[in-house]
Every structure is written in C-alpha cells, then in structure tokens.
Amino acid sequence: MNRKVSILGVPMDLGQGRRGVDMGPSAMRYANAKERLEKLGFEVKDLGDIPVPSIEERTSNELNLKCLDEVVEVNQVLADRVSEIVAGGSFPLILGGDHSIAIGTIAGVARHYKRLGVIWFDAHGDLNTGETSPSGNIHGMSLAVSLGIGHERLTGIGGYAPKIKPENVVIIGVRELDEGEKHLIREIGLKVYTMHEVNRLGMTKVMEEAISHVTQGTDGVHLSLDLDGLDPHDAPGVGTPVIGGLTYRESHLAMEMLAEADIITSAEFVEVNPILDHSNKTAKVAVALMGSLFGEKLL
Template identity: 55%
Template structure:
C-alpha cells in the first residue's frame, strides 16, 4: 500500500482557534515513521496553503463560507489525483469542514461509502445551525443538503448517498438536527447503541451496511468521538465517548474488511491538549485503520 499524507491546517469551520495546528501536531507525533514501520510506502505531500485572516472580521451567515469552499475545492482536486493513481490519501485536519473536500475528491473517482466517527451529527444546515459554524454542517453537505455552494463543491452532488452513510459514536445532537437525521436514510449508531450492543456488533453492522454497496469507503474520524479522558485536545469535547480500545477495535475491523479507500482525522487542537496526547493517539488510530495489529 502506498499512502499519501496531506495536511489541511484550517480552522475556518470551527468555533475556536487551534485546530489549524492539528496537522503539525500529528506529524510531530511521528506519523510518517510509524506508518513506515508497518512497511507502508509513505509520501508526505505537506500542507495545503491556507490564507491567514482575521476571524473577527467575518460577517457571512455561514461563517467563512468562501474560504471553506476554496480550501475544499483545492483539497478535492489533490485527493482525486491521488485516488486516480490508486494511492490511499490520509488527510490531516484541521476542522471537520475539510471532509467536504476529501469526500468530493474521492467521489470524482468512484462511488463511495462513508463511516463518520463523531460525538456530533454534523448534519445541520444553515437553517438549523445555531452558530453558523460550517464544521457542524459537513455531513449534511456531503449527502446533498444545505448551502448550495457547499453542496456543489467538487462538482459532485450528492458526494455519498445517504443509504451508504453511517455515523458511529454520536451523543450530542441539536434538536432540529436530530429530526433531520431521523428523516434521512443515514444509519446512526449512538453511544447508547454501543453501550447496549458493544462496538464489535455495531461495527459489524456498519461494515455490512456499506461495504458491499460501494467501490470504497472514506473514514472520517473526529477525535471528539473519544471520551475526553482519552483525547483532551479537541475543540468540542463531550463526556461519555469511545474508550481507547473501542476506537482501536473499530478501526482494526475496518482494516480487516479491506474497504478503506481514504481517511481523514480532524479536530485535533494542540492548544487544549496535554503533552500531545491526542495527536499521538491520532497516529495510533491511523495505524490501526491501515492494518497495524498486536500480533
């Protein structure tokens, strides 16, 4: 397997500063050497160039809409080139809005499924969002709902069909967002489901739902899906998340199923972290998703 690493150091979609430093923190935690130790061929392409602007100056209803679109358009272009070369893109965020670009690029090449690990649904539209922060809208955007300019980003609408989309680990939904998800064809496994069924059964069902219907699966992993005790360096922590071993088992099962076509890890915030703990965990999780085993 040949892996192409790409950083997207943006916080335009988020509600607090710091996640733009996520790619640097993950690299500092020895991402490339860790993957090379698995006998993977790794090419670090560096970071997409992101403009520096004054966050306080933004007046758009969907905050930093034009900047998010520009970043996602460029990301989609690069990811599609990687996918056409039969390489596996690993994208480092940055806030979760970047996944619009990640998935758009993959969708230009093949029909994709999507597993979305997150404490939040990210299924708001501009009509339902209380903040206007686009990192609360990317999943809705990817399946074709919301701001027209975002929905059409990358030239593919929808980028993934709702029936080929699974959320894992959600536990914090806005009222109207909850209703949108109930009315959709998206499969949602809440933390309550994981408590009752166990992560093995949940992931078995998730893989079965989308693994046979698509040409590949994009894994989007927001570190806040983990319990804050495991991953303190995230911008929007929510108590009661996945444990260390639950997260690893979920990604190990995905690797065993051989369905991963692309991967992103997002929302690592070094300003809020403790000794780069969350970035180091991100590296371990990427390794599990790409096939690392204990024995």
C-alpha cells in the first residue's frame, strides 16, 4: 500500500434526510484517524474539508433528486481534489459525510485507472435513480451513478461516464434493497453478497471470492465503506441503520484480508452521524477499521 496518505473530509449532509452526518469527518478526526495511521508508519497529511453549502441554502427541484445542484457542485470539486491527490502520488482517504460523496471520490480516482475495481460495504445497494428512489435522496444513488446510470448531471461529474463497470464491482453486507435496485442488480449481473451469503459462507469465504472478483483484469481497487454496513449494535451512529448486519469482528476480518491482499488504492468511510451515536462509538469503530485496512495487527 502507498505509504503516503492524504485525508480529505467532505462534511456533506445534502444527499440524505437526517441531520448530523456532516459532522462525521470531525468525529473521525477526533477519534484519531491521522494519528492511528501515523503510528503504523504512514506519512499522513490532513488536507481539511471541502466546503459544502448548508442545508438551509439548498435549492428545490422537481426531479425526485433532492439538493441536486449542491450535490453536483460538491462532487465535482471532490472529483478534482481526489484526482490531484492520486496524481501527486498519495493514497486518498476520504471521510464523509453521506454516501453521495462516493460519486465524486470514484470520479476522481477512476481518471487514473483504466479498469477500477470497487468493493462496496453497505446495508443498502445505493443503486436507485430519480425514477426508482422512494425518497429522492441521492446517497441512495451513488453506485448507480458511478456505473453510468441515472441523471446526466450526476453521471457526467468528472466529465466522463461510466466510471466503473458492473463486472468489477462487489457489494458486501446488503440487507435492504428497493424493488428498482433488485431489478437493476439482475439486469446488469452485479456481484452481491447479502447477509444471507455472509452467514452461509462465512466472512473468510466471502472476502476470498470478493478479492478474486475485483482483481480480475483491474488496475486498482477502491473501498467504499458505509458504516451502516455494520450491525447497529456495533455502529449505532448512522442515519439509516438496519439490524442484522456485519459484526465488529467480521468487519475487521474483511479489512485485515484486504490489507493482506494489498489491493486497495483508495478508500472512503462514510455515514458517521455523531448526533445519533453514543460517545463517538461509530467514529471510533471507523478509525479502528482504518487501522486494520492499513495493516494494523495485534502481534
């Protein structure tokens, strides 16, 4: 793994419906994200936060795409900043913010890879469009957008589309899907490990298969980790919790196996909401998972 790491915060709460996730980057910094990686021998720079319009300033629209103008604006800036980080020879570690920021992160990273693989840890598919979304919240559309599916103002962020291909993506931990997402998964043949597969196969097997899948013909792998992929018992501070998720140890095992495989070239940790949390527990979990991803071991 690249020994130079650049941390960039995106305090975005415009892509979802519950306040507080804009404080996620601060919560993870307070949980010593930078210091944790420095102790592992990484050279870490914290580049601060990308400015995000306040929710009170958002514009209305009639497209079932809430805060479309603002989400496009922030993700375009994010794409450019992430691209600069990669071009500068550093590993982009992005702190969210809601999961709509994956649109910009992947747009920036994919400029530098011909076939980018993606591992998507999430309780949800994030495969909706304005036509299929029950809520209009863009954080539930970010993976679809990255695949080139959705409104052209979103898919066109970064100046090209699609950013990734279905055959290079794996979703892990899913346990809540809308009907439109189920249809799209079947239509494009997306590789998905629901909690049924995790329970039936075990996390070791799931990760072995996932790692094999995203490294077939790819030249880089992005990790997009939504903290609601974990069970609410272990990560209570998220906006859209779903019971029956990945355990703390399963999640660490996944990160440890990714570290051993040495395939991750960029990462984002999103949807930490301190307002809904208990003593910053979820941010601490996020930072602990970062430690495992970057090679932290007990012995």
